[in-house]
Amino acid sequence: MTATVSFTIDSPLGPRTATVAYERKGAGEPLLLLHGIGHHLQAWHPVTQVLAADHDVIAVDLPGFGASGPLPAGVPYDLATVAPALGALCAALGVERPHVAGNSLGGLLALEMGRTGLARSVTALSPAGFWSEPERRYAFTALRAMRAGARALPLPALDRLARSGPGRTALTGSIYARPAHRAPEAVVAETLALREATGFEETLAAGGSVRFTHDVPGIPVTIAWGSRDRLLLRRQGVRAKHTVPGARLVRLPGCGHVPMNDDPALVARVILDTAKAQRDDRGDGTPHTAG
Structure with a gap:
């Protein structure tokens, strides 16, 4: 709990x-x-x-x-x-x-x-x-794209995507090697967590200079x-x-x-x-x- x-x-x-x-x-x-x-x-x-x-x-x-x-x-x-x-x-x-x-x-x-x-x-x-700086920019671009996608998806569309292996791959393929094996409810929950994360932008901004x-x-x-x-x-x-x-x-x-x-x-x-x-x-x- x-x-x-x-x-x-x-x-x-x-x-x-x-x-x-x-x-x-x-x-x-x-x-x-x-x-x-x-x-x-x-x-x-x-x-x-x-x-x-x-x-x-x-x-x-x-x-x-x-x-x-x-x-x-x-x-x-x-x-x-x-x-x-x-x-x-x-x-x-x-x-x-x-x-x-x-x-x-x-x-x-x-x-x-x-x-x-x-x-x-x-x-x-x-x-x-x-x-490296190019690697950081690549990672941050990918994270921002994942966040934008999570925020753009209506919940019914998210639910539908999470029910199929290709849909789960589209949603979480950037972070898992075998995204199709993930449980649909877990994919929905983590996509919502990404969408609703209040600290996302400030954390990413603070990380820009981190080495x-x-x-x-x-x-x-x-x-x-x-x-x-x-x-x-x-x-x-x-x-x-x-x-x-x-x-x-x-x-x-x-x-x-x-x-x-x-x-x-x-x-x-x-x-x-x-x-x-x-x-x-x-x-x-x-x-x-x-x-």
Whole structure:
């Protein structure tokens, strides 16, 4: 069941209150799951049950997405604001330094949380921020086109499209390797989430100048990329590995930009292995899987 929590965030305008929606299940070390731009926490549903067997899993709708409210007026949707806000969210839920797994925008936020000491391990699936300028423009153009299409479709037309494999491919082929295999109701729900995302434009605007250029030392980091990612091309994973040299770089064969739906078992294993690496840390700050 989805719940909401309100908490205070620091912003350039001073302390403000944010409210986000989340789902929580399982027991064990905490694991925070962060979706991509225009998506919602349901993106993680294919893997949450497996992850919850070992972890206290908290999947959130980022501010301005899904069922979460927007950030307060004037508060920027940038890394310097949103990553600490996620730390404040964790504190409000009684969680200290969770493992963090994120996809796309969520992967970028996960890395920033790791860099600033807010995460005990990081799994970043096709994270944003490792693009060249032409690659960024291509991705942003594709995202804007998806958003425009979602906003232009009347609900009856959306329902009709989602009932057929070719229709599901037209709606979500940019982010899944096998979009025709998606459930029609899931495609409708995520298209509506993209259409109604109040934080979409401001997040995209804030991301125009983003490049992740920092190392994330002292914790296990896995960067995983789908071999069929059509939005953020997989060569960006090589740049990410150069930027975070201690990270484990993993290829996700046959997966698209949102791999949790394309190969749930593989994605769950990658996340669980990263968290286990932190538990197996030798105590000198060097995880066994680094390198």
